[in-house]
Amino acid sequence: MKRILFACLALVTAVSVAQADQGNPKLKSIEAIRFGPNGLLLIGGGSDVVTVETGDTKETSWTKTEIANIEGELGGKLGITAKDIEIRRIAVNPMSKKLYVAVKSLKTNQYAVLTIDGAGKVDEFSLENVKYNKYPLEVNKKAVSKITDLTWAGGKIVVATSAGDVFHSRVFTITPGVKDPFASFATETYHVGHGGWETKAPIQALMPYEDGKTTNVVGSFTCTPIVKYSLDDTSPEVKVKGISVVELGTGNTPRSMFTYEKDGKKYILVNVNRNNPAKAKPLGDMPSVYWVAKVEFDLLKETANVNEKAPWRLGKNGKAGEAFEKAAVAKDYFGTQYMDRLDNTRAVVIRDMKGTRNLNVIALP
């Protein structure tokens, strides 16, 4: 217990010693948002990562369970129609349980971060005058051009990027509060779906994974392998070799993922979409190209049946594979385009319901 308390204090100290600027971080775009400790908002946009001290720590109680036509609602708050707003990402602030939604106006190409509280009230988290730290990401003095996802793991911000004008993937870690906060490394990953080792494909979704001994991140790629990377052996010159633990099904792209516990068992929830929308026939009895997999967390602990031996959810004949039960389809989550864990029992999802999108608070599967 003492050790946990000490670790928590160390974490808080590491965050608070980062000298923050006051003002507008002036982000050109917003590609990804997540939360660190104490309501620290992590924003990835263009080649910059910005951390913002939201001070949003008072917990909201969720009584609202549905907001129909969420794009119309959010667009309306900004004076634009549902077809002129694009939801980029969502993230629940674990401290306040408030939902943060990064949006873009297609009429003006402006970005905003909106919030939704438990009563369904929509507001803006204005970036006009905030306490923030800005971390420009670059490789060999050249800015990266796309942040695909970011997360907080082991006192660090972990950022997945692609170079944009070259098909190239790189993962950055940022340790707030230290003199030289940046480290980056390339990854080497076994793509179970087509049986090849990849170094270039960008990680699409990230989440932290700490097993008590080492700090890891779990990433997912188009295809869709789920892969564990250790952050303890990173080096700019060395490729960090991932451990692919399960294949969810080729032809899919992951959108986000998180962990949760239910009935004493841990799971990873991953939402994905089929890659080829014009010809995509939702697999099996799936009514939507957007679907969610409930993956048994213990697969991450696997050491023998990994990479070339990693189990498949579906076999190559389209029938149930070795991991069909361990990576089950969450049927109540069909249509989910955006999601995050709300609390120990519920998630917030934005689902595509035949043309319009609704926000729902639903039970974890």
Next chain:
Amino acid sequence: MDPIMNAFLLLTTALIAQPADSVRFQLSKDNGARVVAQLLADQAAKLPAGKLTQTQGESVLTVNLLDDETKKPGPAMLGKYDRDGNDLSFSPRFAFIGGQTYRATLQRDGKPVTINYVMPLPAAKPPLKVLKVYPTTDVLPANHLKFYIYFDRPIRGGMELFKLIQLVDDKGNVIADPWLLDEIWDADNNCLIIYIHPGRIKWGVELRQLLGPVLFEKRNYSLVVKGELSDPEGNKIGKDYIKKFKTTPEDRVRIDVSQWKIAYPKAVGRDPVTVTFPKSIDHRSLDRFLSVTDDKGQPIDGAITIGPEEKTWQFTPTKAWQARTYRLDAEDVLEDVAGNTPKVPFDHDKNSPKLRAQNLRWPFQLQ
């Protein structure tokens, strides 16, 4: 907008906006607008002077977008409220959009005073223009990876883009699902980098097995940027922009730098270093990953000129060459149009025989 609906709106506006001047939309010189409401003195006294919170502002004045079809008001818009004496102003978070109808409602004497306002359309701009498409060559390998489309201004983004930019075969058929649905812009937001889905290029990937490759060798294709593509304000291209090209067999080998022809300056002065390539190289790569340095690796200032079909690269120093050693450097991430680098082919199988590293530094001495 439907003229009948417009007339109806104007009529309802006239009927319900009493007194009309107690709340109004006020255009600004920069084509923006704000709402200005005149509060009753006792009403104003209950509000703080200067900036108000959203809740304080909404207690007396709300502004809503009306639905295009149903004309029902949406939620109260976010914006900045400011009280100056008896005047309360509202500036929207995002500017009012031309052609949309907005409603301002002022609570006055316990009664709502409402006005509807159709935001004027901004002055039409010249049609959106495609300035250039890279690669500029009209011969591409069947495993070509990406196009760069340069526009004269930022365009309207979103997933719709991927339907308005098409690949069409020689029979006029639009190729289904060719793109990686990832909107990638350069730093100025004027250049869209659009990838052919790598899953349809790489061997053994389900997308290729299911749908086949996007491009086949020895065929004619067109990259079509549809005329409906517009800037955020709705100014369209108007006429389809078409880039025609034909395909050669797939190029699945790494860049062989031994085939590059390098011409060094013969003497001190400002003659350029010129590199000629046997095939087109990605123009951004030529700009970023090929450089001239001094013998210690420090970059030399100069201008890069990329030749036709991206088959030549020329570096002219800003200051005259000195009598010393320089170096031409290539980085191993430099790509050709199929994504092959001097290190590995794009679709590289790690289990294939290891490729010997190529020399990517070429020192040259000037007298």
